[in-house]
Amino acid sequence: xxxxxxxxxxxxxxxxxxxxxxxxxxxxxxxxxxxxxxxxxxxxxxxxxxxxxxxxxxxxxxxxxxxxxxxxxxxxxxxxxxxxxxxxxxxxxxxxxxxxxxxxxxxxxxxxxxxxxxxxxxxxxxxxxxxxxxxxxxxxxxxxxxxxxxxxxxxxxxxxxxxxxxxxxxxxxxxxxxxxxxxxxxxxxxxxxxxxxxxxxxxxxxxxxxxxxxxxxxxx
Amino acid sequence: xxxxxxxxxxxxxxxxxxxxxxxxxxxxxxxxxxxxxxxxxxxxxxxxxxxxxxxxxxxxxxxxxxxxxxxxxxxxxxxxxxxxxxxxxxxxxxxxxxxxxxxxxxxxxxxxxxxxxxxxxxxxxxxxxxxxxxxxxxxxxxxxxxxxxxxxxxxxxxxxxxxxxxxxxxxxxxxxxxxxxxxxxxxxxxxxxxxxxxxxxxxxxxxxxxxxxxxxxxxxxxxxxxxxxxxxxxxxxxxxxxxxxxxxxxxxxxxxxxxxxxxxxxxxxxxxxxxxxxxxxxxxxxxxxxxxxxxxxxxxxxxxxxxxxxxxxxxxxxxxxxxxxxxxxxxxxxxxxxxxxxxxxxxxxxxxxxxxxxxxxxxxxxxxxxxxxxxxxxxxxxxxxxxxxxxxxxxxxxxxxxxxxxxxxxxxxxxxxxxxxxxxxxxxxxxxxxxxxxxxxxxxxxxxxxxxxxxxxxx
Numbered sequence: 304x305x306x307x308x309x310x311x312x313x314x315x316x317x318x319x320x321x322x323x324x325x326x327x328x329x330x331x332x333x334x335x336x337x338x339x340x341x342x343x344x345x346x347x348x349x350x351x352x353x354x355x356x357x358x359x360x361x362x363x364x365x366x367x368x369x370x371x372x373x374x375x376x377x378x379x380x381x382x383x384x385x386x387x388x389x390x391x392x393x394x395x396x397x398x399x400x401x402x403x404x405x406x407x408x409x410x411x412x413x414x415x416x417x418x419x420x421x422x423x424x425x426x427x428x429x430x431x432x433x434x435x436x437x438x439x440x441x442x443x444x445x446x447x448x449x450x451x452x453x454x455x456x457x458x459x460x461x462x463x464x465x466x467x468x469x470x471x472x473x474x475x476x477x478x479x480x481x482x483x484x485x486x487x488x489x490x491x492x493x494x495x496x497x498x499x500x501x502x503x504x505x506x507x508x509x510x511x512x513x514x515x516x517x518x519x520x521x522x523x
Numbered sequence: 524x525x526x527x528x529x530x531x532x533x534x535x536x537x538x539x540x541x542x543x544x545x546x547x548x549x550x551x552x553x554x555x556x557x558x559x560x561x562x563x564x565x566x567x568x569x570x571x572x573x574x575x576x577x578x579x580x581x582x583x584x585x586x587x588x589x590x591x592x593x594x595x596x597x598x599x600x601x602x603x604x605x606x607x608x609x610x611x612x613x614x615x616x617x618x619x620x621x622x623x624x625x626x627x628x629x630x631x632x633x634x635x636x637x638x639x640x641x642x643x644x645x646x647x648x649x650x651x652x653x654x655x656x657x658x659x660x661x662x663x664x665x666x667x668x669x670x671x672x673x674x675x676x677x678x679x680x681x682x683x684x685x686x687x688x689x690x691x692x693x694x695x696x697x698x699x700x701x702x703x704x705x706x707x708x709x710x711x712x713x714x715x716x717x718x719x720x721x722x723x724x725x726x727x728x729x730x731x732x733x734x735x736x737x738x739x740x741x742x743x744x745x746x747x748x749x750x751x752x753x754x755x756x757x758x759x760x761x762x763x764x765x766x767x768x769x770x771x772x773x774x775x776x777x778x779x780x781x782x783x784x785x786x787x788x789x790x791x792x793x794x795x796x797x798x799x800x801x802x803x804x805x806x807x808x809x810x811x812x813x814x815x816x817x818x819x820x821x822x823x824x825x826x827x828x829x830x831x832x833x834x835x836x837x838x839x840x841x842x843x844x845x846x847x848x849x850x851x852x853x854x855x856x857x858x859x860x861x862x863x864x865x866x867x868x869x870x871x872x873x874x875x876x877x878x879x880x881x882x883x884x885x886x887x888x889x890x891x892x893x894x895x896x897x898x899x900x901x902x903x904x905x906x907x908x909x910x911x912x913x914x915x916x917x918x919x920x921x922x923x924x925x926x927x928x929x930x931x932x933x934x935x936x937x938x939x940x941x942x943x944x945x946x947x948x949x950x951x952x953x954x955x956x957x958x959x960x961x962x963x964x965x966x967x968x969x970x971x972x973x974x975x976x977x978x979x980x981x982x
Contacts, residue, residue, distance in 0.1 A: 477935020
């Protein structure tokens with residue numbers, strides 16, 4: 304397996320007691336900006352869809368906030384894709400190129416979460432700077448980032464200015480088709496955020512991964 | 524100038540030869556009369572499409588009025604009675620006072636009169652004479668022929684107006700008579716609508732003589748928005764909305780400053796929905812031909828969809844989502860697939876409400892009033908089909924059509940955030956919330972079970 308040279312990181316892969324530096328500051332800023340964006344989009348999405356049931360914001364404010372945050376998240380996505388496409392950091396998503404081995408690791412990880420974790424077993428995946436995602440994370444994040452999120456951006460932009468994109472909307476099948484796809488993805492993200500927040504607490508200690516996303520250091 | 528002076532002159536001229544001085548005097552009188560007639564004739568001719576008439580026909584009026592100024596009647600075939608009386612003074616003062624009776628009653632020229640030819644009814648008489656207006660007012664008459672009024676007449680609607688219903692038969696008045704807010708002549712048939720207009724911001728401004736900003740355009744009266752002669756069915760197209768924007772030219776930009784998707788709102792919501800804040804609303808789903816890019820029926824005589832809609836709605840219990848899905852997916856008469864869909868538009872419920880336009884400060888600006896489930900517009904749904912004259916035939920529809928998954932296909936073009944949300948997606952969202960919470964709870968519970976389970980060899 305190819306390793307990422309330590310000098311590629313802003314900080315060296317140094318140990319601080321029994322901790323490894325996994326996520327440099329820009330990655331952490333990106334993650335939390337994305338998280339904040341997603342939470343705001345979900346909350347304003349709920350407000351837009353359920354006026355009268357939920358009254359946190361006026362519809363007008365919710366729509367305007369949703370639009371602005373949406374564009375911020377798109378910009379954040381572009382930073383992500385440029386960063387990973389034009390640097391060798393993309394390897395963190397593909398540390399294992401052998402598909403058979405990858406799926407074997409995937410099922411080992413799934414077994415760990417559903418059984419081993421309760422029996423005090425160690426995670427089959429060892430977090431390292433060049434291999435920071437376990438196979439389940441790697442697959443989920445790639446599906447989300449490369450397939451699901453672009454669909455959400457596309458449908459969101461179409462609904463942001465329906466008149467401007469009316470030909471594209473017609474090609475897709477109409478405004479109701481576009482909005483239905485947008486809502487289905489929204490529903491998926493609501494589910495993802497809840498599960499993601501919970502799985503973030505499945506480290507050595509419940510605080511391990513959360514702490515790492517703030518400090519950059521993962522406990523060994 | 525009065526017609527009586529002309530009548531007097533011609534009468535005396537018939538009594539015999541005049542002395543030279545008297546002839547000179549008569550010449551001056553005639554010259555004066557001609558000079559007075561000319562400006563009036565010029566006024567008539569200045570109206571678009573109006574041909575100037577020869578003053579010589581005026582001479583015949585004397586003969587006509589000799590009898591027709593008396594109270595005479597003719598019995599009609601339908602048992603009704605037609606008054607043959609012409610109010611001499613009113614006719615003389617009318618804008619037609621100059622042109623002579625036979626200009627309109629051309630059919631009488633060269634025929635025996637009075638005639639014993641029967642007249643079926645007053646209506647038939649009006650319809651027959653209506654054609655005579657065309658000879659002078661060709662342009663206006665052509666516009667009228669394409670109007671909703673003419674369509675109704677052609678259908679046999681006895682109340683639909685012909686020229687004289689608005690302009691009267693003999694007391695034809697100048698255009699200026701229709702400028703003040705009197706309600707004439709529209710109020711005769713559209714009283715409720717006119718009253719709503721009179722109370723509106725437009726009616727009030729018209730009475731006060733207000734003009735729109737610096738453009739010196741007066742606040743509109745009926746014909747300014749609906750046209751005087753080429754009156755179309757109001758709901759026919761975006762015609763009326765573009766009429767609003769003709770005067771309120773800054774409105775599109777003003778809406779874009781604060782309203783997300785302003786262009787879409789202006790397309791699918793009639794102005795009155797927000798600017799007549801007391802009005803009730805409804806959603807009208809227009810059956811639309813995606814190939815012809817026109818509402819179904821607007822440009823064709825084929826009544827296939829109308830027949831099918833009538834058949835579906837025979838019970839009158841409203842069209843449901845599946846019925847409409849079958850309708851738009853059905854083949855045409857030749858068995859070929861059709862490409863029709865339903866396009867939604869938010870409207871006010873009645874014509875009167877459409878005229879209750881209020882000052883800008885009172886307009887609805889609260890998005891929540893429409894963008895939520897249960898908003899009045901989404902409680903009242905109609906499906907409409909167009910006729911070539913632009914009129915819509917409406918069918919009641921089940922409000923569920925706006926929130927059914929089936930409608931993703933049939934009502935693909937109409938969706939209101941929050942207002943027409945699809946129920947099944949709400950259920951899926953609840954499931955995802957439950958699932959998202961159930962996974963942590965289930966996982967923790969699984970952990971407790973597995974931890975408590977004795978391992979092999981523990982015993």
